[in-house]
Amino acid sequence: MSNRIVCQFSCGAASAVATKLALAEYGATRDVQIINAFLANEHDDNRRFAQDCEVWFGQPITVLRDDKYGADVQSVFLRERYMKGPHGAPCSTLLKRRLLSTYEQPGDVMVFGYTAEETDRLDDFRERNPDRPVIAPLIDRGLGKEDCKAIIERAGVELPAMYRIGYYNANCIGCPKGGEGYWRAIREDFPEVFEQRCLVQDELGPGSWFLRYRSGTRKDERFPLRDLPVGPIARNEKLPNCSFFCEMAEADIAATA
Ligand code: SF4
Structure with a gap:
């Protein structure tokens, strides 16, 4: 042992x-x-x-x-x-x-x-x-x-x-465990990484989308990173x-x- x-x-x-x-x-x-x-x-x-x-x-x-x-x-x-x-x-x-x-x-x-x-x-x-x-x-x-x-x-x-x-942590840049605020931060701070992840979703299609609309008529529907609306940026979003x-x-x- x-x-x-x-x-x-x-x-x-x-x-x-x-x-x-x-x-x-x-x-x-x-x-x-x-x-x-x-x-x-x-x-x-x-x-x-x-x-x-x-x-x-x-x-x-x-x-x-x-x-x-x-x-x-x-x-x-x-x-x-x-x-x-x-x-x-x-x-x-x-x-x-x-x-x-x-x-x-x-x-x-x-x-x-x-x-x-x-x-x-x-x-x-x-x-x-x-x-x-x-x-x-x-x-x-x-x-x-x-x-x-x-x-x-x-x-x-x-x-x-x-x-x-x-x-919030020093994990990978552009982690799919992040939410909207985190992804807005990545789009602003690391646009090349954001684009890489968008390209993955372009290739894999809707099955790879992980963000969801939080309100409105499409509430709970998933959407691609490319459609991430402008909104609050949350660099310090608590990721697992x-x-x-x-x-x-x-x-x-x-x-x-
Ligand atoms: S879950 Fe996030 S931090 Fe962990 S390996 Fe994947 S991208 Fe990196």
Whole structure:
């Protein structure tokens, strides 16, 4: 059985602080590993943040990278022929979850970057996965997302660019888990990415549309990104986390739904 503590570092503030805390608690007695899934669609500055965190951790990060789709969500959408299904987006499963399963060993203890705001998610995960040992250093210490950002800054590490320009997390640019306000922000800040996702929908057709009209005669009908009306921009729209673990939890939820 493995003696490993496995931290999943997602280039976000929460997972960085969770990793740092796990190293502080277990670094002297256990084999603490830090893993990260490379995604071609994240902001380039995520790599700078990862390098800065390696210095802060005093330990290298093992970067896992999907080969089948070139670690590119655009390629996943086009080849799998959808962007978002009833059980979530295919990219997180294919580009993150699968990588984790190639890395996992029996007995691994996983470190969750869930924050104090996400206690319910941790409880839910543990209930559904009683044989999967996990620890959540942020919840144990009552640390929220904003606490994590402050800790990173006080450590002298510059937060990822996506946070600095106002986004809720540092996940991929142009994520199908986002809503209207988020997509208006992407259209304004990253028009080339917005156009790429529109091109996917042009090719795949109405089955790939995931936004819905919220009012009017067409309420609840889906519409394509190209038809996104002008309206409020919400860079800080709260998107679901996208980590190895979220996918595990969501897959479990889907399996029992
Ligand atoms: S952040 Fe969004 S686009 Fe990127 S892998 Fe996760 S679900 Fe897919």
